[in-house]
Amino acid sequence: xxxxxxxxxxxxxxxxxxxxxxxxxxxxxxxxxxxxxxxxxxxxxxxxxxxxxxxxxxxxxxxxxxxxxxxxxxxxxxxxxxxxxxxxxxxxxxxxxxxxxxxxxxxxxxxxxxxxxxxxxxxxxxxxxxxxxxxxxxxxxxxxxxxxxxxxxxxxxxxxxxxxxxxxxxxxxxxxxxxxxxxxxxxxxxxxxxxxxxxxxxxxxxxxxxxxxxxxxxxxxxxxxxxxxxxxxxxxxxxxxxxxxxxxxxxxxxxxxxxx
Amino acid sequence: xxxxxxxxxxxxxxxxxxxxxxxxxxxxxxxxxxxxxxxxxxxxxxxxxxxxxxxxxxxxxxxxxxxxxxxxxxxxxxxxxxxxxxxxxxxxxxxxxxxxxxxxxxxxxxxxxxxxxxxxxxxxxxxxxxxxxxxxxxxxxxxxxxxxxxxxxxxxxxxxxxxxxxxxxxxxxxxxxxxxxxxxxxxxxxxxxxxxxxxxxxxxxxxxxxxxxxxxxxxxxxxxxxxxxxxxxxxxxxxxxxxxxxxxxxxxxxxxxxxxxxxxxxxx
Ligand SMILES: Nc1ncnc2c1ncn2[C@@H]1O[C@H](COP(=O)(O)OP(=O)(O)OP(=O)(O)O)[C@@H](O)[C@H]1O
Ligand SMILES: [Mg+2]
Numbered sequence: 060x061x062x063x064x065x066x067x068x069x070x071x072x073x074x075x076x077x078x079x080x081x082x083x084x085x086x087x088x089x090x091x092x093x094x095x096x097x098x099x100x101x102x103x104x105x106x107x108x109x110x111x112x113x114x115x116x117x118x119x120x121x122x123x124x125x126x127x128x129x130x131x132x133x134x135x136x137x138x139x140x141x142x143x144x145x146x147x148x149x150x151x152x153x154x155x156x157x158x159x160x161x162x163x164x165x166x167x168x169x170x171x172x173x174x175x176x177x178x179x180x181x182x183x184x185x186x187x188x189x190x191x192x193x194x195x196x197x198x199x200x201x202x203x204x205x206x207x208x209x210x211x212x213x214x215x216x217x218x219x220x221x222x223x224x225x226x227x228x229x230x231x232x233x234x235x236x237x238x239x240x241x242x243x244x245x246x247x248x249x250x251x252x253x254x255x256x257x258x259x260x261x262x263x264x265x266x267x268x269x270x271x272x273x274x275x276x277x278x279x280x281x282x283x284x285x286x287x288x289x290x291x292x293x294x295x296x297x298x299x300x301x302x303x304x305x306x307x308x309x310x311x312x313x314x315x316x317x318x319x
Numbered sequence: 320x321x322x323x324x325x326x327x328x329x330x331x332x333x334x335x336x337x338x339x340x341x342x343x344x345x346x347x348x349x350x351x352x353x354x355x356x357x358x359x360x361x362x363x364x365x366x367x368x369x370x371x372x373x374x375x376x377x378x379x380x381x382x383x384x385x386x387x388x389x390x391x392x393x394x395x396x397x398x399x400x401x402x403x404x405x406x407x408x409x410x411x412x413x414x415x416x417x418x419x420x421x422x423x424x425x426x427x428x429x430x431x432x433x434x435x436x437x438x439x440x441x442x443x444x445x446x447x448x449x450x451x452x453x454x455x456x457x458x459x460x461x462x463x464x465x466x467x468x469x470x471x472x473x474x475x476x477x478x479x480x481x482x483x484x485x486x487x488x489x490x491x492x493x494x495x496x497x498x499x500x501x502x503x504x505x506x507x508x509x510x511x512x513x514x515x516x517x518x519x520x521x522x523x524x525x526x527x528x529x530x531x532x533x534x535x536x537x538x539x540x541x542x543x544x545x546x547x548x549x550x551x552x553x554x555x556x557x558x559x560x561x562x563x564x565x566x567x568x569x570x571x572x573x574x575x576x577x578x579x580x581x582x583x584x585x586x587x
Contacts, residue, residue, distance in 0.1 A: 117480055137486035147481040151499045151576045161485040163495065192576045212485060 062216060062248040063091040063114060068123035070109055083109045084120070085273035093215075096242055096249045098263035100256065100302070102309070106274030107252040108144065111218050114250065115141045128215055137161060140209030144220040146201035148193040148208075155180060155189040158207045179207040182241065184233075199226045203234070210241060217242075219251045223258065235261055239286060256302050260295055261288045268305050271313050277305055355546035364550035367535075375547055378535060386554060389520050389531040392448060393562070396455025397516045404460050404512070405505060408467025413497060425464070433457040433519055441527050451523035451531075458515035466508025470501025503577065506570040513566055517559040532558075 070084035083106045091097050099107050112118040113125055116135040125132040127139060135141075148157045156163065159176040167175070180189055183203040193201055202222055209217055223231045239262060242249055253259050259266045260282065268277045280302065284294055337357045343349075344356035355363075363374050370380020378385075410417045433454050440450035474497050482496045524533025532551050539547035 115484060135480070135483040135486075137484070139484070141481075141484045143477065143481065145477065147475075147477040149478060149481075149496065149499070151502070151574075153576075160482070160495075164482075164485060164487050164491050194576065208481075208485070 062093040062095070062128060063089075063250065064124075064126045065089040065110075065114075066124045066126075068110070068113065068120045068125065070106070070113065070118070071121045082273040084113075085275050086123075087274065087276055088123075089267065089276060089279075091248055091250060093248055094246050096239075096251065096262060096264045098259035098266045099250065099252045099269060100254065100259045100266055101269030101274065102254060102271050102306070105269045105271050107254075107269065108220055110274065111141075111220050111250065111252055114216070115139055115218055137212050138214055139216045139218060140212040140214035142202075142205050142209045142217070142219040142222045144222075144224070146193070146198075146205040148201055148204055150193045153190045153192055154185060154196070154204055157193070157204050158211055160208060161212055175211065176207075179211045182210065183207045183237070199230050202226065206234075206238075210245070213245070214247060216248045216250070219249065221252055221254070224253075231258075236287070238262070256299055256306075257290065259302075260284075260298055261290065266298075266302065268302055270309055277309065352543065352545060355549060360546050360549045360553070363544075363546040364553065367547070367550055375550075376544075378539075378547065382554070385530065385532050385535055386558060389524065389533065389555075390558065392451045392520045392523070392528075392531065393455055393513075393516045395448075396452040396520070397459050397513065399452070400456045400459035400463055400512060400516070401509065404463030404508070405467050408464045408505075409471055409493060409497065409501070411464075412468045412471025412501070413493060425461075429461050429465075433515075434522055437523070437526055440523075446527055446529065448528065450527045451520055454519040454523045454527075455516045458519040459512035462511035462515060463505070463508040466504045466511070467501060470504025471497055473504070474500035503574055506566070506574065509566055510563060510570075513562050514559065517555060517562070521555055 066088055068084055068087045069082070072081040072083055074081060087110065099110065101107050109118060113120050114127065114132065116132045116139070149160065152160070155173060155176040158179050159167075159172040162172045162175055176189070180186060183206055185200060185203055185207070188196065188200065193204070196204065202225060206219075206222060209219075223234055226234060235258070238249075251259075251262055253262075263282055265282060266280045268280065269275065270277045280298065282298065284292075284298075289295060340354075341356050341358060344351065344354050344359075351359075364382075366372055366380075367375040367378050368380070368382040373379045407421070411422055412418075436454060436457060437450070440453045444450040444453060478496050478500060479492055482492055487495065520531065521533035521536065524531040525537040528534055532554050536548055536551035536555075539545070539551065
């Protein structure tokens, strides 16, 4: 049984002020198997966040249905952990309380929350920063707190919206490695949004290349490359060439539409 | 060292004013009764507080009782205003239907100056604590309410999304996200509110109550005791300053996370 099932999703944003509707997602169908690592790849504004928000339950599709684990999505829930494009930490809580926020909602005692948070804080390499407040963290550190917070939910599905976009090359590589290790250990399903071809190829078991607005799935590419991925190997670069070509064609078509 | 020199800097202006005032009063330019010298005021004030030589006549040694009855009215009216203002403010900010049904009425009442309620307050509650408490409530309620609404409405929607992603119910959202997010704004309202509270206690005591600092102030005016009037004014100023300082302490304790530079919490 597929873990995430999108059936004929269309999303129209009604713009009352400008009296114009925006077709953000046009008839997307997609099924993500359990334990898959799907990368959504597409240019800025093509509807990647919108698609992710519909899986998370923050937005409702205008048409079509979303099911996760066989159940129709009708709102956000702790079975789907989300790592946001901005970290979105509670600024009034220290790092460990942010990580354990879910347990606070469940009414756990403070000492137990503190213990449970520690594992995940260690996992993302933030030991020593437990009592820092978000204002005292760098952008990359905040993003890692957001990841730890989503992992603590121990969700079946993890949704990530360009979580590493703000990180430097070295930290990004470390975090990617870490994420793959976590995914292999926890056996969860990941949907990972990115606009970096390399990142998609390093992480995914499959890559969904999206078209520019309105967002559709242009092509689904299965990656059967061994891990850790060799970014200089010929097969990696075959895939990369192929995807870059898709993106180039897409860009050309867009420009022709604009000229016509 | 620096702290000491800083407190000196702060004292320079008041000391200068007091000294000039003292010299001016003693020069005989005005009749001494109209502008009592600071030393005279201090003497009367001292007697009002400690009751050593009855310069303050019937008020001798009664300062603490007067201050307490004013402070009690402030505490009662302000307490009611805080609880109702914050609760209603959160409801108005969060639920559209509450906003639509309640807010227009409140916005119409808001421009009516609290003092203009005095006649009705006396008719409804008589001459005692209640009309004063009512006025204090009115004065403090609206700034607290408005600031709470503002704080809720400007809460970061993404934090609410993050919390509901972690399974928060609506009640939990209000308690664990919306309320803390609105807290800086709520505190701004609390500080404006405490000023209004003191202002209205004193006003009410001048008209509708027979005790407290405001009553002593007005009563002394009838008896031409301007030294007592000044002592009462100084007492009110001092108490207002002290309560505001207390709120500031609470605020910096509750909002310590706002200072990105706090170093108090290193290692865990
Ligand atoms: N709440 C909204 N109301 C109206 N339009 C929206 C809303 N959210 C997104 N859109 C529009 O939908 C389109 C897709 O937006 P989305 O945020 O999904 O893009 P994206 O692929 O995540 O881009 P990026 O890579 O820059 O984050 C954009 O044209 C955007 O203007
Ligand atoms: Mg996006």
